[in-house]
Amino acid sequence: MVQSVARATDILDSIAHAGGAAHLNDIAAATGLKTTTAHNILKALQTAGYVRRRAGDTRYHLGDRILNLARVAGDDDALRHSLRPALEAMATETSETVFLAVPSGDEVYFLDAIESTRALKAASQRGHREPMAGSAIGLLFLAFIPALRRRMFDTHADRIGPGIAAEIEAIAERGYALDRENWMPGLNCIAIPWRDEGEIRAGFGLAGPSSRLTASRLKEMAELMQKIASETDGRYEG
Numbered sequence: 001m002v003q004s005v006a007r008a009t010d011i012l013d014s015i016a017h018a019g020g021a022a023h024l025n026d027i028a029a030a031t032g033l034k035t036t037t038a039h040n041i042l043k044a045l046q047t048a049g050y051v052r053r054r055a056g057d058t059r060y061h062l063g064d065r066i067l068n069l070a071r072v073a074g075d076d077d078a079l080r081h082s083l084r085p086a087l088e089a090m091a092t093e094t095s096e097t098v099f100l101a102v103p104s105g106d107e108v109y110f111l112d113a114i115e116s117t118r119a120l121k122a123a124s125q126r127g128h129r130e131p132m133a134g135s136a137i138g139l140l141f142l143a144f145i146p147a148l149r150r151r152m153f154d155t156h157a158d159r160i161g162p163g164i165a166a167e168i169e170a171i172a173e174r175g176y177a178l179d180r181e182n183w184m185p186g187l188n189c190i191a192i193p194w195r196d197e198g199e200i201r202a203g204f205g206l207a208g209p210s211s212r213l214t215a216s217r218l219k220e221m222a223e224l225m226q227k228i229a230s231e232t233d234g235r236y237e238g
Helices: 002-017 024-031 035-048 064-094 136-144 146-155 162-174 215-230
Strands: 051-054 057-062 097-104 107-114 129-131 177-180 187-196 199-209
Touching: 002 024, 002 035, 002 051, 002 057, 024 035, 024 057, 035 051, 035 146, 064 097, 064 107, 064 146, 064 199, 064 215, 097 136, 107 136, 136 146, 136 162, 136 177, 136 187, 136 199, 162 177, 177 215, 187 215, 199 215
Parallel strands: none
Antiparallel strands: 051 057, 097 107, 097 199, 107 129, 177 187, 187 199
16 A cells, blocks of 8 residues: 555656656656556546546646645635736626635635625625535536546535536536526526636636526626636736
8 A cells, every 4th residue: 555655646746747747658767667557556546636637638637636735735825816806807897796716625615705895795705615516616616627527426426416417517518607596595696717728727706686697697797707717817827
């Protein structure tokens, strides 16, 4: 067991030293492992979410669990600072409560929020945590982070009912998540992804009273937030 752990950490180190992605042969050479041994360990790491493969790319990349650990270890403040202007723009343009959230293990962590100044509004959830399958932004992460989705389906199948699985598929097709009074009566929410070099790193959300955020208004808000987020995509410097 100790030898297996040591080999796995050596493989992760080799990928990190290669810039976050490396081919199997290069990993085997860097760690001194046989190609078949390295491949078997990489398969286990991939299943656990510590490495991942990208479509059309034969290299192994560091996975979302490693990236989340790095974020938790000290990246939160940098990400919050970097994306604050986008959050402020969304708050100004929509006049609703907006928030920034990130995946944290099997939960959603609300990293930042700006509360609406309107009398009837959604409260800020900054600093709160929610189950991944319990909110629009959590379903957003499940829809756009395949390794996270596989892990949740494998380890928390009891939380993923047929309705949630269908909604995850709808979000992936639509490009954003909607919650129409599912989480809380009288409250509607939107969540859109934010990408850093093509990878989903965080999500922006908006919440407000269902009486004001009608179906057509939700669609308008989603398109506006997507536009603002797209202007920030890939500009994070952590």
